[in-house]
Amino acid sequence: MTSPPSPADGLRDRKKRQTRDALATAALRLVAERGLEHVTVEEISAAANVSSRTFFNYFPSKDDALIADPSVDSARFVADLAEVPSDVPALAAVRAAMTGVIERIQADRESWLLRMVVIERNPSLLPRLVTAGAEVERAMIEAVAARVGVPPDHGFPALLVAVTGAAFRTAMLRWAAAGGARSLAELVDEVFEALAAGLPDPRTATPQPAAATT
Structure with a gap:
């Protein structure tokens, strides 16, 4: 015992x-x-x-x-994903499982903003960053595969992980560029909503007709 x-x-x-x-x-x-x-x-x-x-x-x-990156723990993410009800679609489930990661990043806001600046100024760190993220991605792919009932070498889990990873990085870059002024959770929600909608073109304001002159 x-x-x-x-x-x-x-x-x-x-x-x-x-x-x-x-x-x-x-x-x-x-x-x-x-x-x-x-x-x-x-x-x-x-x-x-x-x-x-x-x-x-x-x-x-x-x-x-x-x-x-102590905020992104592959074992913790897998556990969080497993807690999302099985009837929740995979894309929404991945977003839900990211909640803990987002909260930990925002709780350590200053260090994360500084980390983003350091990585931007020192591109030589990027290959190591990619390598470090590969283990997390593998764990995510296996967890998604198990969730949707397909083998890990099926195309869907890898595609979902790649797309959601890119979406998360986009939100992180926007968050850092604004100095953390906006909520990271809101920015992540925005990109996931765009993915769920099929990435439609951004809506543009309809030009208003010029007022008639007399």
């Missing part, structure tokens, strides 16, 4: 999360100020008040500290 976690275990976990967050925040701030090539692991560790050895207990490299 497995013993329940003790209060000490909970405290250790919180301290680990705090240290990880402190390292990621220090890395983002220093790179935003100086540029990627002018910041070392030693400087990041010192800014977070830990040793370089401690840094490597949490991140394999400086780049990993910058793109670390």
Whole structure:
């Protein structure tokens, strides 16, 4: 029989999360100020008040500290998707399962806005970001496949994950460009509504006829 976690275990976990967050925040701030090539692991560790050895207990490299995405946990997403009632269409179910991710990003708004700036200024981070996201995408594809009753190599799950991932990134970019002024949840809702409607052309205002002159 497995013993329940003790209060000490909970405290250790919180301290680990705090240290990880402190390292990621220090890395983002220093790179935003100086540029990627002018910041070392030693400087990041010192800014977070830990040793370089401690840094490597949490991140394999400086780049990993910058793109670390604790908000997107594939296991948590799969669990959240499984909780959505089975009669909800897959597209709407994926949006519902994203609620927790969106809430965690908005709760850590300043760090996320800074992360978006750092990634934009340092395109060399993009390949690593894509690689890091591949594991999450695989888990999402398998979860969607199980939900709709098709094998993981069926085209639908991969297409749904690719399209919703692109929609989410679009919302994130708009959110960051506006400095977080708008709710990320609202922006995500907008892009998902457009997908659900089949991506119709944006509505344009109908020109009003000029008033008659006398």
